[in-house]
Amino acid sequence: MKKSVLILCTGNSARSQMAEGLLRHDAGDRFEVSSAGTRPTQVRPEAVAAMREIGIDISRHHSKSVDEFAHSAFDYVLTVCDNAKEVCPVFPGNAIRLHHSFEDPAAVEGPSEAKLAAFRRVRDQLREYLKGFPQS
Amino acid sequence: MIKQKVLFLCTHNSSRTQMAEGFLRHFAGDRFDVISAGGDQGELSPAAIDAMREVGIDISGNQPKDVAKYLGQRFTYVIHLCDRRKERACPIFPGAIYRLHWDLDDPRNSALATRKVRDEIRRHIEDFVQKNG
Numbered sequence: 001m002k003k004s005v006l007i008l009c010t011g012n013s014a015r016s017q018m019a020e021g022l023l024r025h026d027a028g029d030r031f032e033v034s035s036a037g038t039r040p041t042q043v044r045p046e047a048v049a050a051m052r053e054i055g056i057d058i059s060r061h062h063s064k065s066v067d068e069f070a071h072s073a074f075d076y077v078l079t080v081c082d083n084a085k086e087v088c089p090v091f092p093g094n095a096i097r098l099h100h101s102f103e104d105p106a107a108v109e110g111p112s113e114a115k116l117a118a119f120r121r122v123r124d125q126l127r128e129y130l131k132g133f134p135q136s
Numbered sequence: 137m138i139k140q141k142v143l144f145l146c147t148h149n150s151s152r153t154q155m156a157e158g159f160l161r162h163f164a165g166d167r168f169d170v171i172s173a174g175g176d177q178g179e180l181s182p183a184a185i186d187a188m189r190e191v192g193i194d195i196s197g198n199q200p201k202d203v204a205k206y207l208g209q210r211f212t213y214v215i216h217l218c219d220r221r222k223e224r225a226c227p228i229f230p231g232a233i234y235r236l237h238w239d240l241d242d243p244r245n246s247a248l249a250t251r252k253v254r255d256e257i258r259r260h261i262e263d264f265v266q267k268n269g
Contacts, residue, residue: 066228067233070231071206072230089226090175090224090228091230092203092204093204094204
């Protein structure tokens with residue numbers, strides 16, 4: 001049976017959205033993947049663009065509140081916010097809680113090319129990390 | 137009348153959330169179903185029991201509870217009494233229709249700090265009941 005994974009951050013707009021797309025694409029046969037945020041906003045267009053470059057379509061994702069998952073039990077809850085700069089939400093219960101800090105690509109200032117480069121960088125870091133999921 | 141469900145949430149469910157539960161039940165228990173819980177199960181604070189006794193409310197029989205017990209339930213109001221920026225273990229709870237946040241410092245077991253927080257909580261509860269009761 002597939003293990004259920006909730007990927008959690010604050011906005012559910014960039015990192016957790018890309019992570020959801022990546023994990024489902026790379027290991028969707030083993031994991032049932034969802035993502036959510038404590039303060040959902042909207043999926044960043046740069047996240048959609050960076051994922052499209054590697055052939056993964058997340059354009060239909062939307063930014064969701066954890067409250068949409070009130071009736072779900074998860075095997076794993078993975079937080080992907082940057083603990084040095086943000087405070088990651090703590091999900092209650094028996095789920096195995098994992099954390100890995102990733103910089104917030106949406107916080108990068110500058111021309112659109114520099115922003116997109118940050119999304120690509122974080123996308124690649126997420127993919128590398130998720131290859132080992134859930135071992136680390 | 138259907139009672140609205142309220143969940144007070146903090147780190148250990150030992151002091152702030154216990155006092156909030158006591159006040160809301162005392163002032164408007166006929167209108168709200170009140171539960172409090174924490175990210176883990178602490179011990180009921182003796183200072184909170186004393187501070188509430190001073191205002192005529194007995195919470196000595198309350199049990200701290202782990203909020204995981206309520207996963208899967210929905211609450212009309214989930215009221216956070218801790219701030220993640222100050223207390224990293226301050227949990228979230230999925231299943232709120234309305235989410236409120238009152239930033240209250242953990243009084244630990246200090247009698248003085250507990251009284252101060254008790255009075256802050258009382259003001260918040262009175263305001264909450266007036267707006268939502």
